[in-house]
Amino acid sequence: MTSTRVDLDTEGIDHRLRVLPTKGDDLIQLAATNIVARAKASMVGGGTPHVPSAPGEPPHREFSALAEGVHVHPKEHELERDVGDSVEYGLPLELGAERSNLAARPWLIPAMVKEERPLKQAWGQLIERG
Amino acid sequence: MNAVEAGIYSALAADATLVAMLANGTAASIHNTDAPRGASLPYIIFGLQASADDDRHDTKYLDYHYRVKAVSSTSKKNAGQIADQFETTLDRAALSVTGYNVLWCRRESEFSYVEYDPAGERFWHVGGIYRIRLNESSS
Numbered sequence: 133m134t135s136t137r138v139d140l141d142t143e144g145i146d147h148r149l150r151v152l153p154t155k156g157d158d159l160i161q162l163a164a165t166n167i168v169a170r171a172k173a174s175m176v177g178g179g180t181p182h183v184p185s186a187p188g189e190p191p192h193r194e195f196s197a198l199a200e201g202v203h204v205h206p207k208e209h210e211l212e213r214d215v216g217d218s219v220e221y222g223l224p225l226e227l228g229a230e231r232s233n234l235a236a237r238p239w240l241i242p243a244m245v246k247e248e249r250p251l252k253q254a255w256g257q258l259i260e261r262g
Numbered sequence: 263m264n265a266v267e268a269g270i271y272s273a274l275a276a277d278a279t280l281v282a283m284l285a286n287g288t289a290a291s292i293h294n295t296d297a298p299r300g301a302s303l304p305y306i307i308f309g310l311q312a313s314a315d316d317d318r319h320d321t322k323y324l325d326y327h328y329r330v331k332a333v334s335s336t337s338k339k340n341a342g343q344i345a346d347q348f349e350t351t352l353d354r355a356a357l358s359v360t361g362y363n364v365l366w367c368r369r370e371s372e373f374s375y376v377e378y379d380p381a382g383e384r385f386w387h388v389g390g391i392y393r394i395r396l397n398e399s400s401s
Binding site for chain 1 (some may be wrong): 295296299307309310311313314327329373375377385389391
C-alpha cells in the first residue's frame with residue numbers, strides 16, 4: 133500500500149489575506165482621490181466673459197463651486213468610497229437637462245473611467261506581491 | 263463611435279414595445295445627444311459619457327460608456343417604465359456595430375433626477391450608464 137503526503141504552504145496566501153484589507157483600502161482611497169483630482173483638472177476656466185464648454189465636454193469654471201466641491205466620502209465598509217459634488221447642478225451637468233437647454237457636460241464619469249486601468253494594475257500587483 | 267451609436271439607435275428603434283411608449287409612438291422620439299427644442303415628450307436621449315481605448319491587444323479594443331435616459335413630463339413612474347423597457351433591450355444586447363464585434367453591453371449604473379425648466383415645469387429623467395466593449399472585426 134502506498135500513501136502520498138501533500139504539504140500545502142499557505143504562508144503567501146495568509147500574508148495576502150492579512151494585508152489585503154488595509155492595503156486594498158489604501159488603493160481605493162488613492163483611486164478615489166485621483167478621480168477627484170482628474171475631475172477638478174478637467175474643468176478649466178471659461179474666461180471673461182464666461183464662455184460655456186461645448187456639449188459633451190466637462191463644464192468650464194465660472195465661480196469654481198462645482199470643481200472645488202468635488203470630494204471623497206468614506207463609507208461604512210472598507211474598500212468603498214463615495215465621490216460626489218456639493219452643488220445641486222452637478223448631476224444635471226453630468227447627465228443633461230435638455231428642457232432647460234443644458235446638454236450633458238460629463239465631468240465625473242470620464243474621470244472614473246480614466247482611473248479604472250491604473251486601479252486594476254495596482255490591484256493586480258497587490259494580489260501578486262502582497 | 264458613429265457605428266456604435268447607429269447600433270444603439272437600431273436596437274432601441276427595433277423594440278416595438280418601447281417605441282409605442284414614446285411620443286407619437288415613433289422612433290423619431292429617440293434622440294442622439296440632444297433633443298430638438300420643443301420635442302414631444304416622452305422621449306429617449308442617448309449620448310457618449312466617456313470612452314477609453316484599450317491598447318493592450320493586437321487588435322483595436324474600445325470601451326464606451328453611454329448614458330441612455332427617458333425624459334417625461336408626466337411622472338417619474340412613466341420615465342421609469344420606459345427606462346425599464348430599454349434596459350430589457352440593451353442590457354446584455356448583441357448590438358450590431360459595423361466593423362466591430364460587441365463583446366459586452368451592460369448597464370453599469372442607474373440614475374434618476376428631476377429638472378425644473380425656467381417656467382417651473384417638471385421633467386423626469388430616468389436611465390442608466392451602459393458600458394459597451396468592442397474589438398475590431400478582422401477583415
